[in-house]
Each structure stands twice: as structure tokens, then as C-alpha cells.
Amino acid sequence: MSLESEAGAPGEAGLPGTLPEALRTELIAFRRDLHMHPELGNQEFRTTAAIKARLEKAGLKPRVLAVGTGLVCDIGVDEDGGEGGPAILALRADIDALPIPDAKTECPYRSTVPDRAHACGHDVHTTVVLGAGLVLADLHRRGLLPRPVRLVFQPAEEVLPGGAADAIACGALDGVGRIMAVHCDPRVDVGRIGLRQGPITSACDRLEIALDGPGGHTARPHLTTDLVTAVARVVTDVPAIVARRVDTRSGLAVTWGRVESGHAPNVIPQHAELSGTVRCLDLETWRTAPDVVHAAVDEVANLHRAKSEINYVRGVPPVVNHPDVTEHLRAAMTARRGADSIEDTEQSLGGEDFSWYLEHVPGALARLGVRTPGERTVRDLHQGDFDADEHAITVGVELFTAAALVDGGW
Known part of the structure; x- marks a missing residue:
């Protein structure tokens, strides 16, 4: 059954672009x-090649990003760069995986690469944008696509500060008027999406701290810097201090993921290391977060006579969904699957480098339901047993296809 024979069939609300069964499979x-x-991240050579080959098979002309992985592909965009027509709608997918083992022991398609897994759903995001692109390309050939579309397959979303900056530098947003994305949500049933105007994710930075002292005997901590106590106070006091130095509504939070110090029970160590994340709900507070955190760490370290060295790695700002683009997605999902397929979603404390695109153009991210209805166990993101109900692929393709077809008021 060919794409050409079915792609123009009316959808549930009369829209063309229904996903054919053969393409779904x-x-x-x-x-x-x-x-x-x-x-x-930045190693997605096989993934890039697979996407490129399928797009070329459909007669499209994908362009690999200058950084070596990731690619963009235009549909209905003038090759001479002519202006005056409708602005481009960009559909973005992230293509990288995570450095964790796949724990799905009975899954026939579990990862074949040790300590590597698509545990955040980027394989679903990629497939959704690819599928939407194939359907939209067919509609364009038949004169049924009202606006040009750019597919953006972005590398290194999981690598701070995110591969979005590289994609933007390579021209991914040139001529783009709006950009959209989806992210798998294991707490939303498949067949539904979650939408929210304004902030939908949080800012996320990485914090690395080294503490040093002269070391000594545990019998005489008063003659040296008791470095383990200093570390313990940094662990407990810095988050509390930071939380009291900003508006509590900003949700600024320091959370530790690694603490290391010492080698023997009767030796006060000379060196200790801590690392964690700094997350924030509010964009303006995020801009001041490095100064606030630096001051809190220095204050606690100095109190305990420890020398501190801080490496504050800027990550990503919050994803702030533009109201108009959010409502464009709402109209698209309603047209395709009805208003009951949409639910309001909360702001997440997770980070997403889709936010960098929104520094340049209006856009919105929707949460794509991947939980099988009735399933009790939530297989969360960034866990080795994460998986998605694959019907979500159909839903995502239909959402993006409708978004390119309905009038979004722009």
C-alpha cells in the first residue's frame, strides 16, 4: 500500500494527511x-545516515549539519532562498541517546550497545518528525501543503549546553517563523498530549566543586581543616542558603549527585569533590543563579577553612511556550483527534535545550503521551527500563501534520 494512495485521505476531522498503515508499520x-x-550526543553518525537515507528515498534533499551529525530537510522551501512567501514551520527532533544500560531484558528490540539506551524517547521523537516529513512531502507534491516546513534532526540534546546551539549556528532557523517539538511523557496516556502556555520545563545547569585543605590525623581535627565536615556542610547548607537568597516561587534548587572524599577512616583528606545540578523554574532568576550559588559555596567553605574551586557549567534556560504557538498545537490536535485528546500539563523540573530555539523564534513543546492506558507501572525517563507505547508515533505524526495544515493565525 503506497503512501501516495492514502496520504490524501481525509482524517478524523476532514484533514488530509492520515498516516497510511504501510508507513505506520x-x-x-x-x-x-x-x-x-x-x-x-555528537556521535550519532549511524542515526544521521539512516534518517538521511529515508528522506532521500522520498525524493527530499536533507543536509547534514556542519558539526558532522544531525541534519535539516526542507519541504516546499524555495531552493533559491526567495522571500515573500509564508514563513517556514520547523519541526524539531533530538536524536541522541543516554549513557545508561538498557534494562528491558525481554524486549526484542532492546539496545545492542553496552551501556547505551534510548531512555528518554528521542528515538520516538525522531521517528515522529520523520513520519510527518514523509506525509507532508507527499502533500506538497500534490499541492496540498499551505506552508513550507523544515525538519530539524538535532544532535546532542543530552550534552550541556545542548546541540540546539550548533543546529542554530548551522542555519536551522533561517527563514523559520515558528518551531514545534514533542517530548515523550510516560505519565500521559497514549493518544493524548499535554499542553501549557509559558514555562513547561526548567532551567538546568551543572555544578562541580572541589574543596581542599592540608589534611591530617582524625585525632587532631582542630589543627587542620576538617574537610569531610566542610563537605557535609556544603552538601546540606548550600541548597538551604540558595533557597533563601531568591524568591521561593522561582524554584531555584541545588541537588547533589556525587560526593567523593577520603581513603582511610583515620585520615582527614586533603581533597574532596562534589557535583550536582542547579534547576530553576524562572528565567530571570536563572540568569542570576551562578552568582548566588558561588556566594553560598564560598561562604560555607570559608567558614570551615576550606579552599573552594567552583566550576559552574551553564546548561539550558526554561522552555517557555509561546501562547500563539501553543494554541496552534491545540487547534491542530483538536482538528485531528478532538479536544478530549488534550490535557493541561505542569511545569517540569527537567531541562530541554529546545529552549535555545525559543530565544530566536516563537515556538512550543507538547508532551506526547506514551503510557499504555491502564498500565500501572510508570517507566520513567532516564531509567533503563523506559519504553513507549508505539501508537504514540501515529499520534505525533498526525499532530505535526495537522499543525502544518490548520490555520494557526500567522
């Missing part, structure tokens, strides 16, 4: 292949 196989061969 192919996309599930494509997603499973990506899931079996996960690649880390």
Missing part, C-alpha cells in the same frame, strides 16, 4: 532499529 520498524542502535 515502517515507522515502528525504523524506531525499533534506532532503539537497538543508540548513539551518544
Whole structure:
């Protein structure tokens, strides 16, 4: 059954672009292949090649980003760069995986790469944008696509400060008027999406601290710097101090993921290391967060006579959904699957480098339901047993296809 024979069939609300069964089956196989061969950020060479080959098979002309992985592909965009027509709608997917083992022991398409897994759903995001692109390309050939579309397959979302900056530098937003993305949500049933105007994710930075002292005997801590106590106070006091130095509504939070110090029970160590994340709900507070955190760490370290060295790594700002683009997605989902397929979603404390695109153009991110209805166990993101109900691929493709077809008021 060919794409050409079905892509123009009316959807549930009369829209063209219904996903043909043959393509649905192919996309599930494509997603499973990506899931079996996960690649880390800036190493997605096989993934990039697979996407490129399928787009070229459809007669499109994808362009690999200058950084070596990731690609963009235009549909209905003038090759001479002519202006005056409708602005481009960009659909963005992230293509990298995570450095964790796949724990799905009984899954036939589990990762074949040790300590690598698509545990955040990027394989689903990629497949959704690919599928939407194939449907939209067919509609364009038949004169049914009202606006140009750019597919953006972005590398290194999981690598701070995110591969979005590289994609932007490579021209991914040139001529773009709006940009949209989806992110898997294991707490939303498949067949539904979550929408929110304004902030939908949080800022996320990385914090690395080294503490040093002369060391000594545990029998005489008063003659040296008791470095383990200093570390313990940094662990407990810095988050509390930071939380009291900003508006509590900003949600600024320091959380530790690693603490290391010492080698023997009767030796006060000379060196200690801590690392964690700094997350924030509010964009303006995020801009001041490095100064606030630096001051709190120095204050606690100095109190305990420890020398501190701080490496504050800027990550990503919050994703702030533009109201108009959010409502464009709402109209698209309503047209395709009805208003009951949409639910309001809360702001997450997770970070997403989709935020960098929104520094340049209006855009919005929707939460794509991937939980099988009735399933009690939530297989959360960034866990080795995470998986998605693959019907979400169909939902995502239909959402993006409708978004390119409905009038979004721009």
C-alpha cells in the first residue's frame, strides 16, 4: 500500500494527511532499529545516515549539519532562498541517546550497545518528525501543503549546553517563523498530549566543586581543616542558603549527585569533590543563579577553612511556550483527534535545550503521551527500563501534520 494512495485521505476531522498503515508499520520498524542502535550526543553518525537515507528515498534533499551529525530537510522551501512567501514551520527532533544500560531484558528490540539506551524517547521523537516529513512531502507534491516546513534532526540534546546551539549556528532557523517539538511523557496516556502556555520545563545547569585543605590525623581535627565536615556542610547548607537568597516561587534548587572524599577512616583528606545540578523554574532568576550559588559555596567553605574551586557549567534556560504557538498545537490536535485528546500539563523540573530555539523564534513543546492506558507501572525517563507505547508515533505524526495544515493565525 503506497503512501501516495492514502496520504490524501481525509482524517478524523476532514484533514488530509492520515498516516497510511504501510508507513505506520515502517515507522515502528525504523524506531525499533534506532532503539537497538543508540548513539551518544555528537556521535550519532549511524542515526544521521539512516534518517538521511529515508528522506532521500522520498525524493527530499536533507543536509547534514556542519558539526558532522544531525541534519535539516526542507519541504516546499524555495531552493533559491526567495522571500515573500509564508514563513517556514520547523519541526524539531533530538536524536541522541543516554549513557545508561538498557534494562528491558525481554524486549526484542532492546539496545545492542553496552551501556547505551534510548531512555528518554528521542528515538520516538525522531521517528515522529520523520513520519510527518514523509506525509507532508507527499502533500506538497500534490499541492496540498499551505506552508513550507523544515525538519530539524538535532544532535546532542543530552550534552550541556545542548546541540540546539550548533543546529542554530548551522542555519536551522533561517527563514523559520515558528518551531514545534514533542517530548515523550510516560505519565500521559497514549493518544493524548499535554499542553501549557509559558514555562513547561526548567532551567538546568551543572555544578562541580572541589574543596581542599592540608589534611591530617582524625585525632587532631582542630589543627587542620576538617574537610569531610566542610563537605557535609556544603552538601546540606548550600541548597538551604540558595533557597533563601531568591524568591521561593522561582524554584531555584541545588541537588547533589556525587560526593567523593577520603581513603582511610583515620585520615582527614586533603581533597574532596562534589557535583550536582542547579534547576530553576524562572528565567530571570536563572540568569542570576551562578552568582548566588558561588556566594553560598564560598561562604560555607570559608567558614570551615576550606579552599573552594567552583566550576559552574551553564546548561539550558526554561522552555517557555509561546501562547500563539501553543494554541496552534491545540487547534491542530483538536482538528485531528478532538479536544478530549488534550490535557493541561505542569511545569517540569527537567531541562530541554529546545529552549535555545525559543530565544530566536516563537515556538512550543507538547508532551506526547506514551503510557499504555491502564498500565500501572510508570517507566520513567532516564531509567533503563523506559519504553513507549508505539501508537504514540501515529499520534505525533498526525499532530505535526495537522499543525502544518490548520490555520494557526500567522
